[in-house]
Amino acid sequence: MTGKPYLTGHYTPVADEITATGLTVEGTLPPELTGRLVRNGHNPKPGVTPTHWFKGSGMVHGVRLRAGRAEWYRNRWVRTPALDGAPYLTEHGPDLTASTAGTHVIEHAGRLLALCEANLPFELTPELETVGAYDFGGRLRTAMTAHPKVDPVTGELHFFGSSPVPPYLTYHVADASGEIVRSFEVPGASAALKHDFGLTRSHVVFVEGNVTFDPAERSGIPYGWNDEQPARIGVMPRTLGGAGRIRWYPVRPGSMLHAAxxxxxxxxxxxxxxxxxxxxxxxxxxxxxxxxxxxxxxPSSRSFNRRWVIDPDTGTVDEDTVDDLATEFPTINEDYLGAEHRYQYAVSFPDDDLGGYGIVKYDRTTGERHLRPVGDARLPSEALFVPAAGATREDDGYLLTVVSDLKQDTSRLLVLDASGLDQVAAVHLPRRVTAGVHGSWIPDNGPDADQD
Structure with a gap:
């Protein structure tokens, strides 16, 4: 036992890779849930104690649903050079392939990509086996954020590469076919940590908080809080040449990891x-x-939902803490990405021994908060929204979350009604799934959907 909190309790790594088929389903899975839930997280190999939670090697967990059945569960390490101990920093500079690949996993243009913001993405097969580092045909020469955004209107993938040394911020756009069509350096950026960002219909929104590059930090993640680092938000038009018109707005001190x-x-x-x-x-x-x-x-103490309203005409920013519940991993109906949304979901965390783990839904029109606790010694994963067939309202759909139970040493994939948070179905998984980070629901489409 190492005593490291990120290797204990819900975060205790699993020691092997397994495949299980014909999973038990409690309730009835909606037929539109035909696809794969894939979730990523840090899971170092047995005998390895990373110096920081973020340094743990990535492991993806997948559940295959089809026609009301749960066909399989499998978990696989992302087989990068770092999994076998290759260093990120070499005598020739950073090795962008030496990735934990443990933060997120997305699908775009038919490619399944495991992400870590300091490195290149790693491509996976539909069965979660590692293909290798992916650089968009040689067009990507920077790291790639773990939080790219797919424009629901154009199908474009928007993302950035950040660095603690110049150039601090490089922006990329890949078209719906997966080809990078624009890459440019963003002026005025600093060495502040940039983990996530916002994408509106007309603007790109960067966030630089008080966490910035700190070469004295010895954990392997060279960042720390610095009161001298200005907290600010950068607003850049999405139009061609918009980088030259980026505008930075000062805001109150803080650090935001994830944008809703x-x-x-x-x-x-x-x-x-x-x-x-x-x-x-x-x-x-x-x-x-x-x-x-x-x-x-x-890991999410004092993490309260904050809202910024930036007025380009007056150059002012109004900001408020919206709620006093400690939450993280915000999600929405992704059809509303970049447009005004009414409903927002998140995972609630206990804070100062108050409250517990649960799934929370916010109604931003009424201000109502609906909290669904998941039970003693149980931890839910990020709740992913999947639209219902024939949906007419923003919250017509389902939330998918993997809930792990320490007392039973088990996990279940819960399917919740996104409108009221009632349970629709549960898939019993063959093992306890280690608490992780982010994931994606990947619906079936195209001629390759039935190949697994």
Missing amino acids: NAYEDARGRIVLEGPTVDREGFERSWNWWTGAPGRGSE
Whole structure:
């Protein structure tokens, strides 16, 4: 036992790869849930103790649903050079293939990509076997954020590469076929951590908080809180040449890891929302992530939803903490990405021994908060929205979340009604799934859908 919090409890790594078929289903799976749920997270190999949670090797877990059946579960390590100990920094500079590949997994243009923001993506097969590093046919020469955005109107993939040294920020756009069609350096960026961003119909929204490059940090993740680093939001037009018109707006101190959404409101203001920590919250989380002494019992302490409203006409920013519930991993109906959304979902965390784990739904029109606890010693994963067949309302659909039970040493894939958070069905998985980070629902489409 190492005593590292990120290797204990819900975060205890699994030691092997398995495949199980014909999973037990409780209730009735909606027929439109035909596809794969794939989720990524940090899971170091047996005998390996990473110096930071983020340094643990990536492992993807997948569940295949089709025609009301749960056909298989499988888990696989993403087989990158780092899995076998290859260093990121070499005598020739950074090795962008030496990735944990453990933060996210997405599908775009028929490719399944495991992501980690300091490296190139890694392509996987539909059965989660590793193909190898993917550089968009040689067009991608920077790292790739773990939080790319697919424009629901154009099908374009928008993403960036960030670096603690110049150029600090490079923006990329791949068309719906997966070909990079634009890449350019974003002026005015700094070495501040840029983990996620916002994409509206007309703008790209970058967030630079008080967490920035710190060469003295010894955990292997060279970032730390710095009061001298200005917190600010950059708003860049999406039009050709928009980088030259980027505008940076100062905001209150904080650090936002994940954006729920961004959009232009009826007055032309840019609205951005996402869980944000203050210095105390960041330091508590950092203590947990690194296993450092000090208070750090939860990885999302003091993570409260914050909203910024940026007025380009006046050059001002109004910002408010929307709720006092500690949450992370915000999600929405992705059909509304870049447009004004009414409903927002997240995972709730206990904070200062108050509350517990659960799935929360926000109604941004009424201000109502609906919390569904998941039970004692149970932890849910990020809740992914899947539209229902024939959906007419924004919340017509389902939330998919993997809930792990420490007491039973088991996990279930829960299917919740997104409108009321009632359980629709549950798939019993053959093992406890390690608490992870992000994932995607990948619906079947095209001629290759039945090949597995």
